Amino acid sequence: MRTENEMYELILGIAKNDDRIKAVYMNGSRTNENVPKDIFQDYDIVYVVDSIDSFIADSNWPGSFGEVLYMQYPDENPYFPREKTDSYGYLMQFADGTRIDLTVQSVHHALQHIKDDKLCKILLDKEHILPEIEKATDSQYWVKRPTNEQYLAVCNEFWWCTNNIAKGLWRKEIPYVQDMTNYHVRKQLIIMLDWKVGLLTGWSVSTGKSSKYLYKWLPEREWNLFLSTYFDCNIDRAWQAVFNMCNLFEEEARYVGEKSGWKYNEKEGKAAYSFLQYVWQLSKSN
Numbered sequence: 001m002r003t004e005n006e007m008y009e010l011i012l013g014i015a016k017n018d019d020r021i022k023a024v025y026m027n028g029s030r031t032n033e034n035v036p037k038d039i040f041q042d043y044d045i046v047y048v049v050d051s052i053d054s055f056i057a058d059s060n061w062p063g064s065f066g067e068v069l070y071m072q073y074p075d076e077n078p079y080f081p082r083e084k085t086d087s088y089g090y091l092m093q094f095a096d097g098t099r100i101d102l103t104v105q106s107v108h109h110a111l112q113h114i115k116d117d118k119l120c121k122i123l124l125d126k127e128h129i130l131p132e133i134e135k136a137t138d139s140q141y142w143v144k145r146p147t148n149e150q151y152l153a154v155c156n157e158f159w160w161c162t163n164n165i166a167k168g169l170w171r172k173e174i175p176y177v178q179d180m181t182n183y184h185v186r187k188q189l190i191i192m193l194d195w196k197v198g199l200l201t202g203w204s205v206s207t208g209k210s211s212k213y214l215y216k217w218l219p220e221r222e223w224n225l226f227l228s229t230y231f232d233c234n235i236d237r238a239w240q241a242v243f244n245m246c247n248l249f250e251e252e253a254r255y256v257g258e259k260s261g262w263k264y265n266e267k268e269g270k271a272a273y274s275f276l277q278y279v280w281q282l283s284k285s286n
Contacts, residue, residue: 001039001096001097001098002020002066002096005135006124007043007098007100008123008257010042010065010066011024011045011100011122011123012024012123012254013190014064014065015047015124015126016124016126020049020050020051020054020055021047021048021049021126022048022049022050022107022125022126022127022129023047023048023110023112023122023124023126023127023130024046024047024048024122024123024124024125024126025045025046025048025065025110025120025121025122025130026043026044026045026046026052026120026123027043027044027117027119027120028041028042028043028044028101028119028120029041029042029044029119030043030044031120031121031136032119032136032138033120033136034205034206035138035208035213036154038098040097041100042051042098042099042100042101043098043099043100043101043102044101044127045100045101046102046103046104046105046110047100047101047102047103047104047124048103048105048106048107048110048129048130049104049105049106049107050107051106051144052084052085052087052088052104052105052106054087056225062090062092062102063137063201065092065094065100065102066094066095066096066098067094067095067096068092068093068094068095069093069094069095071090071091071092071093071185072091073088073089073090073211074089074218075087075088075089086101086106086108086109087103087104087105087106087109088104089101089102089103089104089259090102090103090104098240103168107129110128110130111129111131114131114133115131115133116117116131117140118134118136118137118138118139118140118141119136119138119141120136121136122135128208129161137267138204142198142203142205142206142246143150143160143194143195143197143201143205143207144193144198144203144205145198145199145203145277146260148260148262149185149254151195151256151257151262152193152259152262152265154188154191155253155264155268155269156186156268157186157188157263158188158189158192158249158253158263159268159269159270159272159273161180161188162185162242162246162272162275162276163272163275164180164184165177165181165242165276166242166275166276166279166280168278169235169238169239169279169280169283169284170244170282170286172281172286174233174238177238180233182244186229188244188249188251188262189226189229189245189248189252190211190214191254192212192252193207193211193218193222193226193255194207194211194214195256196251196252196255197214197217199220199255199256199259199260200217201217205217205229211246212221212269214226222248222251222252225237225244225247225248226248228240229241229242229243229244229245229248230240235283239280239283242276243276243280245274246272246273250269250273253269
């Protein structure tokens with residue numbers, strides 16, 4: 001695998017030797033001082049160019065960066081159609097393990113959007129066309145303090161959707177159960193865990209994409225309980241994981257409510273938990 005220095009030399013070398021490329025900037029985790037560094041971090045690179053047309057027309061151009069193992073053209077996806085006038089992306093996985101997520105942008109587009117993401121660092125500006133930007137920061141991704149209304153809505157959504165999990169488990173509909181758990185109920189649990197971290201840190205950190213850095217701030221017991229909420233296709237283990245999820249959510253919801261001066265809806269939580277137990281008992285004879 002190529003080193004970070006080798007990759008920067010390659011990325012900037014190509015830009016310096018191509019008159020079409022006016023500037024280079026980078027987004028993503030490699031600009032963030034607060035995330036762990038490892039060999040699998042990709043390079044989120046933007047080439048600022050006069051026109052993107054010549055790059056799109058040259059299908060061999062991505063090979064300039066090395067042996068491409070496979071790649072994706074997000075702007076060609078028929079499910080997410082986009083205009084290819086000012087921006088075009090190449091997601092490239094190379095045979096040596098490195099990856100570049102490269103976007104070519106028109107000067108006009110770059111000037112309009114370079115400040116959209118505060119995790120941004122200018123690597124090269126041959127003609128001094130880019131504006132000055134502040135030092136890269138993840139502040140726009142910090143956990144945001146909720147309102148009381150948002151807090152109550154998350155609690156209600158969590159408990160309401162456990163109803164669907166219960167019915168799915170009784171029916172042994174594992175695909176539906178997994179979908180309802182991971183895309184609806186777990187989402188509310190993670191939001192609540194994020195809020196706890198926000199309270200613990202003074203709303204000054206990001207828990208990362210998919211809240212993958214929660215372990216940094218949660219007590220070990222709570223982190224392990226959170227991990228125990230993931231389950232496979234075994235019905236009995238799924239029931240146990242769901243009950244673990246409910247117990248953890250209730251604990252965190254009470255904490256967030258108390259620290260924020262809000263009242264947790266105990267009646268709602270108890271009613272939903274009782275229904276889960278009722279369906280669980282029914283499922284034993286199903």
